[in-house]
Amino acid sequence: MSKPTALSIGLQRGGLEIRQFMRQRESVVFTMLFPLILLAIFGSVFSNEIAEGVTFSQYFVAGMIASGLVNTGFQQLAIMIPMERDFGTLKRLRGTPMPASSYFIGKSILVTVSMLIQVFLLLAAGVAFFGVNLPTTADKWLILLALLVLGSACSTILGIAFSNVPKSGRGASAVVSPVVIVLQFFSGVFFIFTDLPQWMQQVAAIFPLKWMTQGARSVFLPDTFAAREVAGSWETGRTFAIIGAWLVVGLIWAIRSFKWERR
Amino acid sequence: MSTVISVAGLKKSYGQTHAVNGIDLEISRGEIFALLGPNGAGKTTTVEILEGFRNRDAGEVRVLDFDPATKGSAAQSWRDRIGIVLQSTEDAGDLTVFESVSHFSKYYKSPKNPREVIELVGLTEKADSLGRTLSGGQRRRLDVALGIIGSPELIFLDEPTTGFDPEARRAFWTLIRDLRDEGATILLTTHYLDEAEALADRVAVINHGQIVEISTPEHLGGRATSLATVSWREGGVTRFEKSENPTALVAQLATRFGGEVPELSVKRASLEDIYLEMIGGAHE
Numbered sequence: 001m002s003k004p005t006a007l008s009i010g011l012q013r014g015g016l017e018i019r020q021f022m023r024q025r026e027s028v029v030f031t032m033l034f035p036l037i038l039l040a041i042f043g044s045v046f047s048n049e050i051a052e053g054v055t056f057s058q059y060f061v062a063g064m065i066a067s068g069l070v071n072t073g074f075q076q077l078a079i080m081i082p083m084e085r086d087f088g089t090l091k092r093l094r095g096t097p098m099p100a101s102s103y104f105i106g107k108s109i110l111v112t113v114s115m116l117i118q119v120f121l122l123l124a125a126g127v128a129f130f131g132v133n134l135p136t137t138a139d140k141w142l143i144l145l146a147l148l149v150l151g152s153a154c155s156t157i158l159g160i161a162f163s164n165v166p167k168s169g170r171g172a173s174a175v176v177s178p179v180v181i182v183l184q185f186f187s188g189v190f191f192i193f194t195d196l197p198q199w200m201q202q203v204a205a206i207f208p209l210k211w212m213t214q215g216a217r218s219v220f221l222p223d224t225f226a227a228r229e230v231a232g233s234w235e236t237g238r239t240f241a242i243i244g245a246w247l248v249v250g251l252i253w254a255i256r257s258f259k260w261e262r263r
Numbered sequence: 264m265s266t267v268i269s270v271a272g273l274k275k276s277y278g279q280t281h282a283v284n285g286i287d288l289e290i291s292r293g294e295i296f297a298l299l300g301p302n303g304a305g306k307t308t309t310v311e312i313l314e315g316f317r318n319r320d321a322g323e324v325r326v327l328d329f330d331p332a333t334k335g336s337a338a339q340s341w342r343d344r345i346g347i348v349l350q351s352t353e354d355a356g357d358l359t360v361f362e363s364v365s366h367f368s369k370y371y372k373s374p375k376n377p378r379e380v381i382e383l384v385g386l387t388e389k390a391d392s393l394g395r396t397l398s399g400g401q402r403r404r405l406d407v408a409l410g411i412i413g414s415p416e417l418i419f420l421d422e423p424t425t426g427f428d429p430e431a432r433r434a435f436w437t438l439i440r441d442l443r444d445e446g447a448t449i450l451l452t453t454h455y456l457d458e459a460e461a462l463a464d465r466v467a468v469i470n471h472g473q474i475v476e477i478s479t480p481e482h483l484g485g486r487a488t489s490l491a492t493v494s495w496r497e498g499g500v501t502r503f504e505k506s507e508n509p510t511a512l513v514a515q516l517a518t519r520f521g522g523e524v525p526e527l528s529v530k531r532a533s534l535e536d537i538y539l540e541m542i543g544g545a546h547e
Contacts, residue, residue, distance in 0.1 A: 020358060024357060088352035095315075095316070096371075
C-alpha cells in the first residue's frame with residue numbers, strides 16, 4: 001500500500017470531525033441556534049430604523065455574521081482543542097504516523113463547514129423574518145466571499161493558538177467565552193459601533209472582530225451608510241490588511257506554542 | 264537475535280529532580296519485556312523518551328535503529344513501525360469502535376484489517392457502539408486495537424490492564440502473547456507483578472531513576488535460589504524456619520510429629536516479596 005498523504009488523511013479527518021460534531025447535539029444546537037435566538041431577540045426589541053432605509057436588524061445581521069466567523073473558528077477550537085488535549089486525543093495522534101498538518105486540515109474543514117451553515121442560517125433567518133437585503137452587486141458578493149475566507153482562516157488560526165491559554169479542557173469555555181463576548185460588545189455587534197465610547201472603539205480597533213463586522217456592514221448595508229462609519233468610509237483595504245496581519249500573528253503564535261500534551 | 268531497543272546512559276531531569284539517572288537497556292526482537300517500578304521511579308519518563316514524546320538530557324537511545332528524538336518525516340516512517348497504547352484515554356467518545364479503528368488504519372502504510380483487529384481484541388459485538396458507551400475494560404481494548412492496527416514491529420503498553428476483571432486480564436494476556444508470536448516486540452509497564460510474571464520474558468526493576476536489576480521473573484532478586492520458609496504449628500504458636508533444604512526439614516518435622524505436621528506450609532519468596540525488597544520495601 002502506498003504512503004497516505006497529509007492531504008488525504010486531513011480530508012478523512014475533516015469528515016470524522018464533522019461526524020463527531022454532529023453527534024454532539026447540545027453543542028450543535030448551542031453553536032448554530034444561539035445566534036439565531038439573539039437575532040430574534042434583538043430584531044424584535046430594536047425594530048427602528050437607524051438610518052435612511054437601514055433597520056437595526058440589518059446592522060445586527062452583519063455583526064452576527066462576523067461573530068459567526070469568531071464563534072465557529074476561534075471559540076470552537078479554543079474550547080475543543082484543550083479538551084482533546086486533556087482526553088489524550090492529541091497525544092495518541094502524535095504517537096501515530098499521522099502528519100501534524102492533517103490534524104489542522106481536519107479542524108479547518110470542520111470550521112469551514114460549521115461557518116457556512118452558520119452564515120446560511122443567519123442570512124436565511126434575516127431575509128425571511130427581518131427584511132434583511134442580500135447584496136445585489138457582484139462586487140459585494142466578492143467582498144463577502146473574501147471576508148468569509150480570510151476571516152474564517154484568521155479565526156481558525158487564532159483559535160489554535162489560543163488553545164494553549166486555558167489550563168484545562170474543563171475550564172476552557174470559562175476562559176474563552178468571556179473574551180468573545182467582551183469583544184462582541186466592544187466591536188459593535190450588539191450596539192451601533194459609533195455610539196460606543198471612544199476608548200471602547202479604540203480598543204476594539206486593535207482586534208480583528210471590529211474589522212470583520214465593519215467588512216460585513218460594507219456588504220449588507222447601503223453605501224450611503226459608509227458616511228456613518230468612524231472613518232466616514234468602509235475602509236475595505238485596511239479591513240483586509242488588519243485581518244491578514246492577525247492571521248500572520250496567529251500563525252507564528254500557533255507554531256511556537258502548540259502543545260500535543262497537557263503539561 | 265537483533266536488538267530492537269538499546270539504551271545507554273540515559274538521563275533526564277526536571278529541574279532538580281533526576282527522573283532518569285543513567286539507565287541501560289537492551290531489548291531483543293520478539294521479547295516481552297516488562298518495566299516494573301513504583302510511581303515516580305522514572306518508568307513513564309523512560310518509556311516516553313523511547314516513544315519520542317520527550318527529549319533526553321544525555322545518553323544513547325536507538326529504537327528500531329532510529330533515534331526517537333528525531334523530528335520530521337523520518338520520524339513519521341518510524342512511527343509507522345511502532346504502536347503505542349497510552350495510559351487511560353477517553354477520546355473519540357462520539358465515534359463507533361469501527362469508525363475509530365478503520366480511521367486509524369488510514370494513517371499506516373500496511374495496516375491490519377480493522378474488522379480482524381476488532382475481533383482480535385474481542386470487541387466485535389461492540390463494533391458499532393459509540394466510544395463513550397464502552398466499559399473501562401472495553402475502552403482499554405479499543406486503545407489496544409488502535410495501538411496495533413498499523414501492524415507494529417514494536418508495541419508499547421502502558422499499564423494495559425488497569426481496571427480489568429480477572430477474566431478480561433487472562434484474555435488480554437493471551438492477546439499479547441499472540442502478538443508476540445506474530446513477531447512483535449513488546450515493552451510493557453505495569454503495576455501488577457502477576458502480570459509481569461505471567462507475560463514477561465524479562466523484567467527490569469527501576470527505582471529512583473535507575474535500574475535495580477534486569478532478569479527473568481523466575482530469577483529476579485535470586486528468587487529461584489532464595490531460602491524457602493517452612494512454617495508449622497507447635498505448642499500453640501506458629502513457627503517459621505528459613506531453610507536451604509526445606510525437604511529435609513519437612514522430613515525431620517514429620518518424624519518428630521510422627522506423621523502429619525500441623526498447618527505445614529513451604530513457601531518461596533513471591534515476585535512481590537522480592538520486588539518490595541528491591542524498591543526499598545513497602546514493608547512496615
